[in-house]
Amino acid sequence: MGAPASGTLACIGLGANLGDPAAAIASALAAIERLPDTWVIARSSLWRSAPVLAEGPDFINAAAVLRTGLAPLPLLDALLAIELAHGRERPWPNAPRLLDLDLLLHGDAVITSPRLTLPHPRMHQRAFVLAPLAEIAPALTVPGLGPLGPLLAACAGQRCERLPADPADLAGAGQ
Numbered sequence: 001m002g003a004p005a006s007g008t009l010a011c012i013g014l015g016a017n018l019g020d021p022a023a024a025i026a027s028a029l030a031a032i033e034r035l036p037d038t039w040v041i042a043r044s045s046l047w048r049s050a051p052v053l054a055e056g057p058d059f060i061n062a063a064a065v066l067r068t069g070l071a072p073l074p075l076l077d078a079l080l081a082i083e084l085a086h087g088r089e090r091p092w093p094n095a096p097r098l099l100d101l102d103l104l105l106h107g108d109a110v111i112t113s114p115r116l117t118l119p120h121p122r123m124h125q126r127a128f129v130l131a132p133l134a135e136i137a138p139a140l141t142v143p144g145l146g147p148l149g150p151l152l153a154a155c156a157g158q159r160c161e162r163l164p165a166d167p168a169d170l171a172g173a174g175q
Contacts, residue, residue, distance in 0.1 A: 021060035037069030
């Protein structure tokens with residue numbers, strides 16, 4: 001059964017650079033699909049990028065577009081629970097991680113609170129967020145920031161490459 005026509009479109013960023021990043025992302029997407037009133041309607045390819053403001057292995061990243069009946073904070077809580085179930089620890093900012101799930105957008109919501117800022121406050125500065133998102137939602141406009149195309153063009157100097165479809169070709173990622 002497909003996604004219903006009702007509900008809010010939300011965009012999620014997924015990433016990992018420890019363990020088996022491709023498997024962690026696939027497992028996280030499966031967990032997201034099990035959330036109540038939530039359907040994954042598009043998922044990007046996997047992308048490789050360098051860590052931001054940190055040392056460590058390259059990240060493997062992806063993006064997903066959801067249709068959800070969950071409000072922003074319950075969706076955020078569900079994503080944090082999925083991270084925790086996958087062994088996510090937060091020893092310091094930008095630490096290497098087994099799984100990172102970011103709520104990037106929730107419809108046209110603009111939220112600034114201690115727990116959640118939407119749109120994600122740094123998404124427009126990160127090719128590893130914008131490139132996978134542009135792959136699956138090229139016409140998307142980020143509230144308050146504009147269309148994805150110019151935002152991604154502004155990140156042209158950042159290393160971010162689409163990976164082959166076969167996860168076996170990810171040798172060296174997450175080691």
